Amino acid sequence: MTFMPQMNRRSFIIGAATATGGLALGIDLPFGSKLAMAQGAAGPEVTAWVVIKPDDTVVIRIARSEMGQGTLTGLAQLVAEELECDWSKVTTEYPTPGQSVARKRVWGDFSTGGSRGIRESNEYVRKGGATARTMLIQAAANEWKVPASECKAENSKITHMPSGRSTTYGKVADAASKIEPPAAASVTLKDPKDWKIAGKGVKRLDTVxxxxxxxxxGTDVVLPNMLNAAIKDCPVFGGKLKSFDEAKVMSMKGVKKVVRVDDSSVAVVADTWWHAKVALDALPIVWDEGENAKVNQASIESWLKEGLDADKAFVGNQNGDVKAAIAGAAKKVEAVYSYPFLNHAPMEPMNATAVYTSDRCEVWTGTQNGEAAFAAVLEASGLPAEKCDVHKIMLGGGFGRRGRTDYVTQAVNIAKQMPGTPIKLIWSREEDMLHGTYHPITQARMVGTFDANNNLTGLSMRISGQSILAGVAPSRMGRDGSDPVVFQGLSPSGDFAFSYSIPNLLIDHAMRNPHVPPGFWRGVNINQNCIYVECFMDELAKEVGQDPLEFRRKLMAKHPLNLAVLNAVADRIGWSKPAPAGVHRGLAHFKGFGSYVAAAAEISVTGGNKIKIHRIVAATDPGHAVNPAQIERQISGSFVYGLSAVFFQENTVKNGRIVEENFDTFDSIRMADMPPVESIVMPSGGFWGGVGEPTICVAAPAVLNAFASATGKRIRSFPLKNHNIAFA
Amino acid sequence: MIELKVNGKMHRVDVEPDTPLLWAIRENVGLTGTKYGCGIAQCGACTVHINGEPVRSCAMQASEAVGKEITTIEGLAANGMVHKVQKAWVDHDVPQCGYCQSGMIMAAVSLLKEKPKPTDADIDAAMTNICRCGTFQQVRAAIHDAAKA
Structure with a gap:
């Protein structure tokens, strides 16, 4: 969308204290939090993005969500850069979706997924800062009765150059807020090479x-007279709640009410969450599990396997004639790979706090998509937009899961049955594991062909498996029923372009959608697509006795930015020199979310199955690097998320439900298994790529390729624990 | 009704003896810095100190903590001074989402009490908390830094 900051001359205060009207709720969050203070920020609003208080404190509004990825700090840096303000005086606050709607979406899109937080809003937030700077300078110039062109702003101070007179932002903010903003076209942005705050690894704003x-x-929210709810949804996806015997638990300590939440779930409301959970565990519940209870992991896998040979498939990328290449090949290599369902498993289970009356409904929750949560509140409450709002709370991890709003709807459905009483709904870890929106399950058959001179002539890649869009957003699917998201990292061009040139190429998808709900899992479909492509590239290189790096380079002449990150990790790991004795190396690279990423791993293997990762080198070119220190943390963290999955994690289906209920059967990397990660942040400029997700996809194949090099064994299904392979 | 001594202060809390200490701290004492992650002592987000020892409070009954010194993340700072581990955490900008960090910090404080100059192997052995954002590299650096303070 195109969008420009709007002026609002009224003093604007964000937060429930002003938004609740008749509810008299107050934003009674626990004391001392920065959030609680920020929610009450008062001062003249210069633009929608910038509020400046008389003491020169700069409050920067952030529409996207902070879930650990550093977007809050990065966006504030971009606004501050153009505003020319004193970084040490910057604080932030979240506008609410309700306020945004009331102001014609002045803050644009709230959605924080797809590594889009900074790359898709950088321009308009910078303009919000630049516009505010122009207005502040104009206000000072008006006061001094001098031309604005003679004034300069720096570090929250405005100076009239000829006379040396100066003032501060805090002193002129009120006057600036009453000035007509400059025409959008007249607002120019700095060249990133002139950045002083953006582009620097400044400390996060939310650390202390x-x-x-x-x-x-979200789990910490406390409201006056609040009650707590624990919930169980039918463990079989698509099943229904038949009945429950509330009489058995109503006399248990603290229990206030047992409620049917929707067609498939029941909740106990009690004074404390612990009481609610204990009673819920004791509650006799009868489920109508339905047909899906017959589905098992093996039946899903065999259905996908059949798709590898199906006639009907959606083409995602094609050139030349693969069939002819296969028919005329001097040599052919074939392999089948697969990738499992995965729960996001953020540390904080899903939760939301809701309060409902016939005249107002408000929710406090950690969400990656404030506007979607707002829409869920409207729908569940049946109230119009002006009578609802969502207050965003810090997320204890998101990874894509909190882009969904099922838990928000549930909280409102419960609150509706106890009007006027705030209800905090927290899922148990078990509920969270059983009711995820899982990384899609797929398989892939890879076929590569060579001519008599060992040149790669063709690549066929048949993906069989689940479409996320079919489960999440059918309206975004192709008119033919295809799902373009399946081809992330494999597309002919764009943010997810395939990074090899192969004379005969066919990448297609036989869609098979099991009943397990899919979701966008950090990295989404590049996770498995990169494993399939990059492991198979090593298989192809091995077949013709070529070095994996040289083999790739020959196919990458038209992909210079991919080549640059690949070369960077190869150089740093010392690819051209022999590895230390007993150490083996692996490489991988890809393009995803607009960025170019690569990794190189050095590992040793003992007993054929115990992996020690000695060293990881990872490079990323995100175009512009707003906070290199945070990018480095996203890169090293990506190895935790990506390697946890490939070593330990899968969700399997038995009798229609997920088997793994907690971290004891769905483990995650801990300190001892964390490899040292050297990050190379190499922004080449000229484009804006994402950071939070891309690197995850190269973590697994770099290690898997090193493992194959060490052992001669190629692993094609995951997690590695199923092959009795573990960390040393 | 039981009595719990948390961060040096006595609290009379109305809980059943088998209530997990985690929930007594969060819901009855009202200190929410200690987090719920798994409920089965796997993730460590709920780590507190009982008489100075690290304990996963989700798996300890509140009654077992009666008569003992319970320290939570809110009680680490002494005399208005943040603990050296907290300072190192800020210096290294360790947290990402931050949800696991209370438990991570409590585990690190225990480690340094036990081993003031821990090796990497000591850190590997003591720091068994889960962090899904993957802050381990910064956690390790911060622990080494705190050991020098």
Whole structure:
């Protein structure tokens, strides 16, 4: 969308205290949190993005969600850069979706997924800062009765150059807020090479509260007279709630009410969450599990396997004639890979706090998509937009799961049955594991062909498996029923372009959608697509006795930015020199979310199945790097998320439900298994790529290729624990 | 009704003896810095100190903590001074989402009490908390830094 900051001359205060009207709720969050203070920020609003208080404090509004990825700090840096303000005086606050709707979506899109937080809003937030700077300068110039062109702003101070007179932002903010903003076209942005705050690895703005227990997450929200709810949804996806015997638990300590939440779930409301959970566990529940209860992991896998040979498939990328290449090949290599369902498993289970009356409904929750949560509140409450709002709370991890709003709807459905009483719904870890929106399950048959001179002539890649869009957003599917998202990292061009030139190429998808609900799982479909392509590239290179790096380079002449990150990790790991004795190397690269990423791993293997990762080198070219220190953290963290999956994690289906209920059967990397990661942040400029997700996809194939090099064994299904392979 | 001594202060809390200490701390004492992650002592987000020892409070009954010194993340700072581990965490910008970090910090404080100059192997052995964002590299650096303070 195109969008420009709008002026609002009224003093504007964000938060429930002003938004609740008749509810008299107040934003009674626990004391001392930065959030609680920010929610009450008062001062003249210069633009929608910038509020400046008389003491020169700069409050920067952030529409996207912070879930650890550093977007809050990065977006504030971009606004501050153009505003020319004193970074040490910057604080932030979240506008609410309700306020945004009331102001014609002045803050644009709230959605924070697809690594889009910064790359898709950088231009308009920078203009919000630049516009505010222009207005502040004009206000000072008006006061001094001098031309604005003679004034300069720097570090929250405005100076009239000829006379040396100066003032501060805080002193002129009120006057600036009453000035007509400049025409959008007249607002120019800095060249990134002139950045002083953006582009620097400044410290995050939200760290202190995360080290002293004061940061408020959704699970920590406390409202006056609040009750707590624990919930069970039918463990079989698509099943229904038949009945429950509330009489058995109503006398249990603290229990206030047992409620049917929707067609498939029941909740116990009690004074404390622990009481609610204990009673819920004791509650006799009868489910109508339905037909899906007959589905098992093996039946899903055999259905996908059949898709590898199906006639009907959607083409995602094609050139030349693969069939002819296969028919005329001097040599052919074939392999079948697969990738499992995966729960996001953020550390904080899903939760939302809702309060409903016939005249107002408000929700406090950690969400990656404030506007979608707002829409869910409208729908569940049946109230119009002006009578609803959502207050965003810090997320205890998102990874894509909190882009969905099922838990918000549930909280409102419960609150509706106890009007006027705030209800905090928290899922148990078990509920969270059983009711995820899982990384899609797929298989892939890879076929590569060579001519008599060992040149790669063709690549056929048949994906069989699940479409995320079919489960999440059918309206975004192709008119033919295809799902373009399946081809992330494999597309002919764009943010997810395939990074090899192969004379005969066919990549297609036989859609097979099991009943397990799919979701966008950090990295989405590049995770398995990169494993399929990059492991198979090593298989092809091995077949013709070529070095994996040289083999790739020959196919990458038209992909210079991919080649640059690949070369960067190869150089740093010392690919051209022999590895230390007993150490083996692997490489991988890809393009995803607009960025170019590569990784190289050095590992040793003992007993044929115990992996020690000695060293990882990872490079990323995100075009512009707003905060290189945070990008480095996203890169090293990506190896935790990506390698946890490939070593330990899968969700399997038995009798229609997910088997793994907690971290004991769905483990995650801990300190001892964390490899040292050297990050190379190499922004080449000229485009804006994402950061939070791309690197995950190269983590697994770099290690898998090193493992194959060490052992001669190629692993094609995951997790590695199923092959009795573990960390040393 | 039981009595719990949390961060040096006595609290009379109305819980059944088998209530997990985690929930007594969060819901009855009202200190929410200690987090719920798994409920089965797997993830460590709920780590507190009982008489100075790290304990996963989701798997300890509140009654077992009666008569003992319970320290939570809110009680680490002393005399208005943040703990050296908290300072190192800020210096290294460790947290991402931050949800696991209370438990991570409590585990690190225990480690340094036990081993003031821990090796990487000591850190590997003591820091068994889960962090899904993957802050381990910064956690390790911060622990080494705190050991020098």
């Amino acid at each position: 509260e995360k080290t002293n227990g004061k940061m408020i997450y």
